[in-house]
Amino acid sequence: MTGLWHFKDKLRKMEHVGAIFRREVLFMRKFQIVFVLTVFGLSLRGSRAAEVIPAEEFHVTLAEGRAGLVPADARKASPARKGILILPGDRLITGKNGRVQMATREGSVLEIREESNLLVEEISDRTKMFFLKVGKLLGRIASLKERKNKSPYRIRTPVVLACARGTELALNVDENQELQAGVMEGEVEFEKERIEEEPAEELKPVEVLSSATVTSSTAAEVAPEGTAPEGPSKVVVGKSEGLIANPGKPIVKTNEIPPLLVSSLDWFKQIREQIPTLKEEWKALDYPSRMKLRQGVLRENITWEVPKKLGLDLEPPSKQLEKKPSPARIAPPKRDIPKPR
Numbered sequence: 001m002t003g004l005w006h007f008k009d010k011l012r013k014m015e016h017v018g019a020i021f022r023r024e025v026l027f028m029r030k031f032q033i034v035f036v037l038t039v040f041g042l043s044l045r046g047s048r049a050a051e052v053i054p055a056e057e058f059h060v061t062l063a064e065g066r067a068g069l070v071p072a073d074a075r076k077a078s079p080a081r082k083g084i085l086i087l088p089g090d091r092l093i094t095g096k097n098g099r100v101q102m103a104t105r106e107g108s109v110l111e112i113r114e115e116s117n118l119l120v121e122e123i124s125d126r127t128k129m130f131f132l133k134v135g136k137l138l139g140r141i142a143s144l145k146e147r148k149n150k151s152p153y154r155i156r157t158p159v160v161l162a163c164a165r166g167t168e169l170a171l172n173v174d175e176n177q178e179l180q181a182g183v184m185e186g187e188v189e190f191e192k193e194r195i196e197e198e199p200a201e202e203l204k205p206v207e208v209l210s211s212a213t214v215t216s217s218t219a220a221e222v223a224p225e226g227t228a229p230e231g232p233s234k235v236v237v238g239k240s241e242g243l244i245a246n247p248g249k250p251i252v253k254t255n256e257i258p259p260l261l262v263s264s265l266d267w268f269k270q271i272r273e274q275i276p277t278l279k280e281e282w283k284a285l286d287y288p289s290r291m292k293l294r295q296g297v298l299r300e301n302i303t304w305e306v307p308k309k310l311g312l313d314l315e316p317p318s319k320q321l322e323k324k325p326s327p328a329r330i331a332p333p334k335r336d337i338p339k340p341r
Contacts, residue, residue: 056149058086058102058123066095068302075315077302084297085290092118095304105282107142107275117310125149131156134309136172138264140271141165159245163189168268170261175309181243182257184268190243192233192251
């Protein structure tokens, strides 16, 4: 009986040891799985940090004169510096003799000239949306063959929306919100801003006028005073054609580029020649590096007054640079020092 009891006792101990061994094996397997997942996660994070900038992201490629950048929800403008990353919500502004140019790796280039206000509304795979409030914009949109993403570029103005895919165009919005547009290459569709309550109208034939006869009051002559202006809601403007649009008035298409934009034609020739160099010199930075560069620039403030015509409520540079007055010094009380006898 004693031998049988010892045998059963040893058997129970062996089962206990076996259970402990199985638990240790299971623990080691779990540890291996956690270790592999951790290493994979770290490598994935590292690969994301080292990823190059997507082709459809914009960088400032040129900044001259009074050129500034206003981040989303900010009341201070920072200097626009070459190489800085442009994000949705950014606003590019220029003063007298200023200009800012931004471009993608694939060769899309947008440039604003002096006293201009351009808001970057959206940069995504779905669309690229910008709003030109006032000033002049020159654009070279890369062709569909050059771009991996085929989404259109949309440029809003106070009066019309321009939709372009692989084209060259120039837009100018003055203080009275009159738009003058010209197309150098390709086609651009311009759509008149609509009031939501109004029913959609069928497209009507577009009256084509010579740019020499078009003035800012041409559109007003189309409809008698006191009547609603008539005209097409969409107009397609082709190569070497132009367009003039005013708030509350019909779109006027011209068979020539408006004279105000003719002086900018040389810019397009220069940009075409610079595209190969732009693609070769494009700097592929990882995400931390490009954000570090951007944050460093945003710590600075512009030193010039923003033109009133830009319509921005920004804190003036004089207040940004204003120093707190030092407290007035109180003269120490005079002490009567006895004269030596």
